[in-house]
Ligand code: SAH
């Protein structure tokens with residue numbers, strides 16, 4: 001991308017969850033007003049921002065090796081007579097604060113997720129020669145109000161954060177510490193953002209929150225609005241044809257939200273509902289506050305409301321104290337549910353969380369369990385994809401594929417679908433035949449009707 005000579009170049013690298021992807025977009029939009037255009041490589045950037053994730057040890061450590069690489073680029077740029085500034089945002093910034101500058105003095109800015117609206121000011125100070133700045137408190141003002149309005153987007157899909165933070169304190173998880181207490185944005189603010197995105201051509205919105213189904217924002221009449229009602233309101237926005245939401249907690253899967261999957265056609269039949277473990281003993285130790293059976297019964301109710309729903313989940317193997325029998329319970333839960341896809345991780349002790357000090361399951365046991373669990377989840381994913389072959393599905397085309405004349409879109413079940421289709425169909429929802437599966441995607445073709 002070319003930048004105007006008076007504009008500076010910003011490179012942002014994003015780690016972690018979709019909320020970080022959303023935040024990076026907002027950071028880029030905000031820094032655009034401060035004179036920075038986004039570029040695709042860090043090599044010649046004036047400012048490199050890492051938007052980081054602290055969820056597992058590997059994710060956090062990655063940041064320091066990346067900072068080492070950036071240091072080399074900064075040195076090379078200095079030799080060319082230029083300057084590269086470096087900022088660290090996101091959950092590592094929040095968790096480690098000034099420690100980051102101590103470990104890597106190259107860093108000019110450390111900013112936690114609640115303070116992104118302060119970035120232009122911090123950058124102004126930095127450009128005026130201020131020493132390294134660290135901002136990890138939770139400012140009282142509304143970050144979302146203070147950020148500039150959303151810029152128009154090229155893609156027909158967008159993320160929209162509606163809720164942040166978490167009060168659940170699962171024993172393994174850093175999110176309540178890095179993102180703070182649960183907070184829901186007011187409905188009017190979300191609706192304004194949804195309308196603006198729709199006007200710029202967005203057709204699919206994914207509502208985001210660390211606990212999105214715990215959403216309880218202020219409505220127009222001062223009352224509290226839950227996620228189901230929010231989805232109904234957003235469904236009324238001209239141009240919005242698909243709504244998704246993620247990530248949900250089983251205990252916040254209310255009856256009205258389940259019902260919305262029956263009555264709201266625009267609500268896509270896909271649900272990411274992490275369970276972590278199938279063992280009641282482990283679930284209790286994790287502070288998840290539900291049993292395996294309660295989760296399975298919840299899934300039955302969701303399937304009764306929307307029989308074709310594709311289910312996704314998160315699993316942790318090797319949580320402290322997990323025995324072979326506990327692990328077998330997790331495998332039994334997976335068999336009982338049948339996932340369309342899922343994410344799974346080895347337990348990683350996180351500083352400051354309740355489970356971190358407990359005796360650890362040996363690494364090789366974690367490895368073995370993860371391999372068994374992933375193989376089963378993979379079988380289920382392949383079987384779900386195979387069931388799609390021979391059917392027709394509406395696909396929202398989002399971007400060009402690698403092959404000539406190919407477009408890539410998403411099925412209602414969030415699968416990537418590759419189709420030979422004219423570029424004029426970009427941003428359209430088109431019914432396609434599903435012909436075959438590949439590793440993580442489907443191959444489709446236009447129907448006689450659409451050609
Ligand atoms: N809010 C979501 C998930 C947030 S973190 C929820 O409640 O489910 C995303 C996933 O990372 C979690 O679901 C969990 O499976 C995994 N995870 C979180 N902390 C972890 C840890 N310490 N070790 C391994 N995996 C972890």
Ligand code: SF4
Pocket residue numbers: 166167168169170173174175176210211249
């Ligand atoms: Fe972490 Fe649990 Fe909160 Fe999810 S619900 S963000 S896993 S503490």
Ligand code: F3S
Pocket residue numbers: 015016017018019020052053054055090091174175178179210
């Ligand atoms: Fe990671 Fe923070 Fe998201 S720890 S998963 S970036 S909330």
